[in-house]
Amino acid sequence: MIQRTEYLEILKSLKDKNLIKMLVGVRRCGKSTIMQLFREYLKTEGISEKQTVFLNFEDFENRKFLNDIDSLYYHIVNQLDLSKPCYVFLDEVQNVKEFERVVDGLFVKPNIDVYVTGSNAYLLSSELGTLLTGRYISIPVYPLSFKEYVSAFEDKSRLDLLFTQYLQNGGMPGMLELPSNQTEKYLQNIYNDIAQKDIFIRHNWYKEGNFERVLKFMLDNIGSPLSSSKISNVLKSEGNTISYHTVDNYLNALTEAYLFYKVPRYDIKGKNLLRTQEKYYAVDLGFKEALLGKTKNTDFGHNLENIVFLELLRRHRRVYIGKADRTEVDFAVMTNEGDWEYYQVAWSTREQSTFEREMRPFEMIKDYNKRTLLTMDVEPESSYKGIQKVNVIDWLLKE
Template identity: 50%
Template sequence: MIERKEYLADLISFKDKKLIKVVTGIRRCGKSTLFELYQEYLIENGVEADQIISFNLEDGIFGDGITSTELYNLVKERIVENRMNYVFLDEVQLVENFQKAVDSLFILKNCDVYITGSNAYLLSGELATLLSGRYVEIKMLPLSFKEYVSAFPEDSNIDRLYQSYIHNSSFPYTLELNRPKDIKQYLDALYDSIVLKDIIFRHRFPDIAMLQSVTRFLFDNIGNLSSTKKIADTMTSSGRKISVPTVEKYLTSLTECFIFYKVGRYDIKGKQYLKTGDKYYAADIGLRYNVLGTQRADQGHILENIIYLELLRRGYEVYIGKVDATEVDFIAINEYGEEFYQVAYTVIDADGATLERELRPLEAIKDHNPKYLLTMDYGPVISHNGIKQINALDWLLNKQMTM
């Protein structure tokens, strides 16, 4: 079992704080395992087993589901008096009006409440209103490249591990599967459960084939500017007529279940957010390969996707940057300020034109914020007038990078 150290540290830091801990993320990214790791930590640090109350709401014992009142009563009857109780509710969004049970447990003085959900609507609407200011969200992703590499301590071939990472998937359970056929079957089932359980069941979309076509379009266009009109026009031109409002509904549902992340654009010089030209990145490249096959794989965009997810893991708010007529792949913002990233699979060519092209957007930014060019080219860290060129795999592994 890979220790998800950063996420585990987040839970530990919020232990016994009067906040509901909400762990969100795509199905099978490791939320349940994180709860198991945290429960082990609690036991190792003096919490008795009867103080831990845990329910996975996907468990077959719940049949067709339970009400929020039944959930509350199930937990309440197990509460130990005069001691803190640690309540874990996995996939709680499956309970209708679950927010009422969560809020009722939260107000009990001896309950520390932790919940997970595989859909962003978990924190929308009534729950967000009811619990405003009383919860903290921990956004979970599948394995980082560094976490993936840690599962192969005997293998020092980082390039081979990277290829395995993007083809075999970053979902933790795929590490337990040895044959490509088994991994494919697992990813097929995972994809079907996301589309059917998290999208079709919730939104009652009548045309599953059209939803899958839009999903394939997004997988095939990671890193490209995409608009609802462009998607609608593409579907219509291929003989599948669809309206722009319907495309918008599909896109919302696909981002709600965390299979894709929508990234907006920001005008760096004008200091304003742009209303058009979003990009979409996939939560897992292995899932992309599983849906599309390996024939249409732009390695530069795949690397860009991996870098984007890593920036999210490191706690950045991420946008696409616009500088005059050029584009910066990512503006990464945290409490310390802004950083700028350009990503290219390689910048090595005969006349240096590729390097010049990739540096141009960063050179157009006239400030002293950190600027990085990440590539798969090997060599020492290079400075191009203050712009650091770093090997992307070294950056992903968080190796000490000095010039």
């Protein structure tokens, strides 16, 4: 089992704090494993079985609670020794009807610390937010970072080969246990599970061709400006009947299920968010190859952007597409301290014309915040007019 140390440290720091801890992210990205690691940590701290309850609401044996929150609440409370600090873990809690009322009831009970996981942004919907305002903290969970991926291999001498695998197959943890000829089928099954449980059932949709056409179009256009009307027009030109309203519903559902992240544009000079030309990045590049095929997974520049974007999210940054006059910087990033950083991502800038093109957006930015050019070029870290050029693999493996 990969020790997902960063998430474990977050949970340790929040232990016994008066907040509901919500681990949210796409299905099979490792939320349950993180919860399990934390439960094992509690055992080392002397927490007994009478002080913990764990329920997975995708287990068949727990189906009786999905529509009976009263029985669920008393089932949990009656197992605990409430004279001591107790810990309740509810896995895939969005499957329980009115789950937020159970969570709230447990939260207000003395000596109960509540931890939940969910695979749909419904967990953070306005209804839940209204009931639990100020009572919960959301902890986003992502597939394995490259650093975590590397930790699973004994032989780390060829980081370039491991990165090629990661770039193609992604970082869903379950893939590490499978032979290479089974990974594509595994990811297709995960997608089917997400589509059925987190999208079609939730929205009362039938599985229809246009939904998958939109999904595949997005995977094929990672890192490109997209809009509902643009996607609708392209699909119409190919003979499909679909309105931009329908496309908009599909985009919302795909982001709600954490399959994609929508990234707004930020005007660096005007210091305001823009409402057009947003970009979308996939939660895991493995889905691109599994659903489009190997021949469609060769857009190395945008794939590299996708990996950098996810890593910036893991490092708890707020990420935007940066507009700098008439140019665009790949990522304008606000740090936890409120400072701005700027990133350009390119596969290689060894050709002078490419280097100059990647530098141009940086030169349009008039402030003095940190600027980094990330590439696959293998050469010593260098600086040009205060702009650091760094190898992506080195950057991904840094603390």
